[in-house]
Amino acid sequence: MFRNIQLNGNIANAVKGCTEVVATTSTKAPFAGKSPKQVLPTKPIFLTNYNLQSTLLSKKALTPVTTTQVRLVHTDFKVPDYTAYRRDSVKNPSASNRDTFEKRNAFTYMVLGTAVTGTMFCAKAVVHKFVLSMAPAADVLALASIEVNLNEIPEGKNATIKWRGKPLFVRHRTSAEIQIEQNTSLSELRDPEDDSVRVQKPEWLVIIGVCTHLGCVPIANAGEWGGYYCPCHGSHYDAAGRIRKGPAPSNMEVPPYKFIDDNTLLVG
Amino acid sequence: MSIVNVLYKTVLKRPSRFFVVVAVTSLFFERTVDIGIESLYDRINRGKQWKDISSKYE
Numbered sequence: 621m622f623r624n625i626q627l628n629g630n631i632a633n634a635v636k637g638c639t640e641v642v643a644t645t646s647t648k649a650p651f652a653g654k655s656p657k658q659v660l661p662t663k664p665i666f667l668t669n670y671n672l673q674s675t676l677l678s679k680k681a682l683t684p685v686t687t688t689q690v691r692l693v694h695t696d697f698k699v700p701d702y703t704a705y706r707r708d709s710v711k712n713p714s715a716s717n718r719d720t721f722e723k724r725n726a727f728t729y730m731v732l733g734t735a736v737t738g739t740m741f742c743a744k745a746v747v748h749k750f751v752l753s754m755a756p757a758a759d760v761l762a763l764a765s766i767e768v769n770l771n772e773i774p775e776g777k778n779a780t781i782k783w784r785g786k787p788l789f790v791r792h793r794t795s796a797e798i799q800i801e802q803n804t805s806l807s808e809l810r811d812p813e814d815d816s817v818r819v820q821k822p823e824w825l826v827i828i829g830v831c832t833h834l835g836c837v838p839i840a841n842a843g844e845w846g847g848y849y850c851p852c853h854g855s856h857y858d859a860a861g862r863i864r865k866g867p868a869p870s871n872m873e874v875p876p877y878k879f880i881d882d883n884t885l886l887v888g
Numbered sequence: 889m890s891i892v893n894v895l896y897k898t899v900l901k902r903p904s905r906f907f908v909v910v911a912v913t914s915l916f917f918e919r920t921v922d923i924g925i926e927s928l929y930d931r932i933n934r935g936k937q938w939k940d941i942s943s944k945y946e
Contacts, residue, residue, distance in 0.1 A: 722896045729900040733910050740914040741921070 765888030767880070770824065778840035780829060783887055787829035787837050788875065789848075789861070790885065797846070797859040798822045804858070811870040815860045818874055826877050826887060827861040833868035848872070 665671060703711060709720035756764070766783045768790055773779045778791040793801075798815075802822070806812040819825055829848075831838050836852035843849030845864050848857035855866030862871045877887040899909050934940065 722893050723890075726892045726896040726900055729896070729906065733900070733906065733913070736907075736910045737914045737917055740911065741918050744914070744918065 765886060768885040768887065770883050770885055775823075776841075780837075780840075781887075783828075783875070788887060789825070789827050789829040789840065789872075791825040791827075791840070791859065793823055793825055793859055801858060801860040804860075804862075808864075810863050813860075813862060813871055818860050818862070818871070820877070821879065824879075824885065825860060826885065827872040827874055830872070831855055831868055832863065832870045832872060833866070838872075 707724055709715065709723055764784065766781060766788070768779070768781060770790075770792070773790060773792045775792045776794045776797075778789055781788045781790065801815040804815070806814065815822075818827075829837050831850040831852065833850065833853055833855050836850050838848035838850040838855070838857060840848055843856040843865075845856055845858035847859040847864075848861065849855070850857075850866065850868065853867050855868035856864045857868075857872060858864050860871075861874070863869070875887055877885060880886050899905050930937070
């Protein structure tokens with residue numbers, strides 16, 4: 621810009637005495653004279669300890685601006701009477717608490733005790749119902765046990781009864797069979813069990829008639845030991861239901877049973 | 889010493905005794921409720937239940 625002025629002879633004459641060079645694009649007037657006073661934004665008042673002390677505790681702040689009503693006499697309103705709600709033992713203001721607290725506490729605790737008793741009663745009923753819901757249904761229970769009339773089974777015969785979907789063998793053993801089974805030594809047996817463990821009464825053998833090999837139903841009074849013989853794979857059982865020969869691994873199962881009287885057997 | 893004071897000192901004061909007594913009481917309470925409801929049921933259904941008519945058939 622200055623170079624332009626120098627090159628242009630006419631302008632150079634006009635600006636010769638000028639102390640400042642002003643840009644031609646500027647819209648502002650060239651600086652002349654005293655500048656006006658600039659107004660800055662006022663400083664914010666920070667609520668510091670110092671500031672608050674200087675403002676709140678100043679004489680101006682402590683001077684009351686408005687008058688407030690001050691009531692010094694309190695006799696004009698009535699204290700509510702709660703006598704109707706109080707227990708008899710605390711109506712007398714001069715009575716000692718030590719003399720009366722037992723009765724009051726006893727009353728409270730008795731009310732609590734009654735409530736807890738009722739709650740326990742209800743809770744026990746709920747728990748009982750819930751536990752009973754896990755028990756088997758009545759129709760299942762009815763089929764779970766079976767009564768056998770032992771008079772109908774002659775000596776030396778084997779009765780087959782359906783019990784819980786399985787054949788149940790009830791065998792009326794002869795005295796010869798009993799003698800043989802009781803004298804069998806355990807060393808001969810594949811699954812050593814004494815005869816007295818398998819029967820409650822020596823005359824009656826109660827077993828589940830399922831071969832322990834693959835679940836066939838053995839034939840009674842057959843096989844080399846005269847007890848049971850499984851036709852499927854040739855397992856021989858003796859008259860105590862013990863495995864003696866063949867592929868079966870163990871003795872036939874003895875279900876839970878008991879004799880109700882001399883002639884009735886309850887299985888299950 | 890009234891009965892209430894004795895009751896307070898023996899039973900209610902200690903929570904252990906209190907809850908034992910409550911448990912025992914609830915057993916008797918349950919039995920009472922059971923018997924009461926049962927007798928009420930029998931009174932309402934008098935003459936309809938098997939135990940009322942079994943004498944005719946046995």
